[in-house]
Amino acid sequence: MRVAIVHYWLVSMRGGEKVVEALCDMYPDADIFTLVYDENRVSEKIRKHKIYTSFLQRIPGAVRSYQSLLPLMPFALESFDLSDYDLIISSESGPAKGIIPSPRATHVCYCHSPMRYLWDHYHVYRSHAGLASRLMMPMLAPLLRSWDVNTSLRVDRFVANSHHVCDRISKYYRRSATVLYPPVNVDDFTPATSIEDFYLCAGQLVPYKRVDLAVAAFTRMNRKLLVIGEGKQMEELKRAAGPTVTFLGRVPFPVLKEKLARCRALIFPGEEDFGIVPVEAMASGRPVIAYGSGGALETVIPDLSGVLFGKQSVDSLIEAVLDFEATEHRFHSDELQAHAEQFSLHKFTAGMQTIINEELLIRRTDRSRSHRPIAAMQRGLETQLPVLATKPHSTTLQ
Missing domain, CATH: 3.40.50.2000 (Glycogen Phosphorylase B;)
Incomplete structure (x- = not known):
């Protein structure tokens, strides 16, 4: 099983990055995808993994001023090619869940918060922003909110880091979530x-x-x-x-x-x-x-x-x-x-593994059930039309 961990940005070691470390322990062969990356400001545990960055990394000053590039982040996330991955775990606070998973992939989102600066803290962030940001935010925010809600449909299972965040996921995305507290060492x-x-x-x-x-x-x-x-x-x-x-x-x-x-x-x-x-x-x-x-x-x-x-x-x-x-x-x-x-860290990893295993099983069961009606239809046609059964190339039922 190929595993991808998607994190919004890797430029410091705070709570979100501690979650990434725990996921790295759970999946030591996982690849990491992130918008921008500063290898000097993250732990060795994260650096050991293969890390893919977006085109934002190539913009001069992006690692320091990544937040000003918010309007470009949807394009950057959707540019990641995750078609070969079976399990995708997104770590969401800035945009991260907006990647495009393959139809067969299982996508579990560990949500630290829906983007605060687009939702309930929007007016606080705008009041403290520079002049250019204050002028642009009212025009860009509705488009970004729409993208944020639409991409919530790309997630198979939401995991919230608190009941407070669970309520916000329900309010803004109209999705349910499982509460699992983040790891603290x-x-x-x-x-x-x-x-x-x-x-x-x-x-x-x-x-x-x-x-x-x-x-x-x-x-x-x-x-x-x-x-x-x-x-x-x-x-x-x-x-x-x-x-x-x-x-x-x-x-x-x-x-x-x-x-x-x-x-x-x-x-x-x-x-x-x-x-x-x-x-x-x-x-x-x-x-x-x-x-x-x-x-x-x-x-x-x-x-x-x-x-x-x-x-x-x-x-x-x-x-x-x-x-x-x-x-x-x-x-x-x-x-x-x-x-x-x-x-504790142990409670987080045990809980997260249980949730992921449950979701993988659900997805496998759903795929199996979706194929049964087609198989039954094929058997029925073979019974009613034996000629088709003896000449398999004369028809195609997928």
Whole structure:
């Protein structure tokens, strides 16, 4: 069985790329197809596979500015020749499911999210875009949404990374999905023997992550906040931050691991489809203070793994921090670790293998059933018209 893994772009190692790594473990001989690829920013595990890029790779600056090429992505995806593959697994958040599978192929889509910038986050992305993008998006978005919905019909089975994403698949594509949480390498994280007096915010510094709320809240409270990550909001956030907020930028994994284990709590103010960093914090024995929406509702359990706040506002976040400090003694590292175990890599690979095997069996059964009426018709004709049976070249029934 020839297997293809399709991922939107390979230019960093975030949650989506961790899923690709897990799929690489499951199918070590699989080929990978992606729109653009930066081999210096992905893991060795991914680099070991044969990787095919689209024509976008040849455009100067595409690896850095790939998001500006969104109007070309449907053409790039459909240019991939996947006709020789029996199983196609697309990893969807940007466009990926829009490849053209062969009629005999089984296409399973692991959906991190329908494209946010076309659907429920469209107005947020447009308001933060440059002038040219703001002018073009209203003209291009309807066409891209239509393509996005139409290509959902090319998928045999949707797998959603959370119930939140499952609902969005149902809303925008009118398709059902199986929920399977993404893999978190919980064994890579361990609690620290001592906790330090600082809070942590980690992730991409882009508008929808709402790191601005954390910066403003901790500046007002005069409490220590470490911010790990990089992105286009970096300079803006630095200008708004007070002396108690420190920006570490992009850090190596050992530093992230150490900060997760030693912080009082992780601050998670954005609405995420799932949110891997909160689970990594729990695996490190630390609770999470999160905005109570999206994937956080499935991982952050009040009084067990963290505190939820109801509004994306500075005041609401400050209130949640004060509530946490009043009840901080209730959170225990061993309980947090046990809670994180349900999101482990092993559970993902076992669940994904079961889903794929089920879909392969369904497809094989459907193909077998579709051939039975034709075979029966042929037998019937041979019974009624024995002359045809003795002269097979005189008629053709396929």
